[in-house]
């Protein structure tokens with residue numbers, strides 16, 4: 001049965017996830033968007049500082065209890081949690097929660113999936129083969145049909161800035177070789193389409209960032225613009241995308257520059273994430289574009305340094321829940 005409720009995977013139980021989920025529930029219980037946590041009930045109750053939690057059998061029951069208690073689809077951990085201390089012993093449960101949430105979203109039982117942060121290293125130690133949620137969810141949803149341009153493409157958004165990435169989790173030294181015309185075009189097509197369907201922008205303008213200082217200074221400071229990015233922008237324009245660039249990245253993110261585009265395609269992780277987190281560290285949201293399911297996440301990580309101390313802020317998670325509900329409503333209406 002379809003519901004408007006969102007699934008929320010709890011992420012690393014030793015991080016700030018359980019605490020910010022309990023806090024987010026406290027702020028959203030009367031207004032929504034409603035969500036069902038998928039994780040270990042006991043550790044959520046312990047991290048929640050007295051918040052009322054309730055085990056539920058699925059989204060329909062969760063929607064009924066949301067105003068009164070934090071609904072949890074209990075997925076028990078096999079070993080104890082110590083806040084601030086990640087452990088590869090939790091990896092299987094963390095992965096199962098993401099799989100469960102994705103399955104519920106694929107079946108339409110929930111409107112979308114929001115993921116609380118995972119730490120990558122303990123999952124890699126346990127044999128997890130994907131750089132992060134983004135690539136894992138692409139694999140989990142690959143068999144499902146999707147009419148749009150297929151991702152995954154990572155978008156980080158805060159205030160009026162929507163920045164997407166051509167390369168995601170890879171060492172900076174490997175980025176130039178990874179930037180191909182096809183890869184930039186594919187990320188640009190997914191971004192342009194998602195700006196229309198998921199963000200409601202009828203005719204999106206896409207800025208494309210250069211890789212090198214001064215956009216390569218005519219080749220003197222790097223040839224990636226000439227050999228790869230300029231041809232990719234031309235190919236995007238030939239496919240009907242209003243793409244401009246490549247523009248020197250140092251002049252692309254100030255307020256007046258941001259008024260000239262609806263989305264900006266960035267070449268590597270920190271090129272996009274630094275301006276987004278500078279603009280609004282607490283309100284930033286990570287969205288996976290080009291999937292048959294709606295998926296958002298807070299822009300921050302597991303915060304092990306503050307986990308279990310009551311200091312974690314739920315703002316970014318709340319923004320992620322609100323954006324997931326908005327995108328789901330837009331997709332449902334189209």
Ligand SMILES: NC(=O)C1=CN([C@@H]2O[C@H](COP(=O)(O)OP(=O)(O)OC[C@H]3O[C@@H](n4cnc5c(N)ncnc54)[C@H](O)[C@@H]3O)[C@@H](O)[C@H]2O)C=CC1
Nearest residue numbers: 016116117118119120297299300301302303305306312313
């Ligand atoms: N969506 C996801 O699953 C993400 C996961 N990560 C993972 O998180 C782990 C830690 O990464 P870091 O680079 O240290 O970033 P981080 O975001 O966990 O921490 C950076 C700083 O922000 C603070 N912070 C984080 N969340 C906060 C919150 N809700 N309230 C108040 N302060 C908060 C932390 O205390 C720390 O000082 C890594 O293993 C990384 O893989 C990082 C980013 C996103």
Ligand SMILES: NCC(=O)COP(=O)(O)O
Nearest residue numbers: 131132133134135286297
């Ligand atoms: N820096 C963003 C991040 O690590 C999120 O990755 P993902 O788990 O959403 O793929």
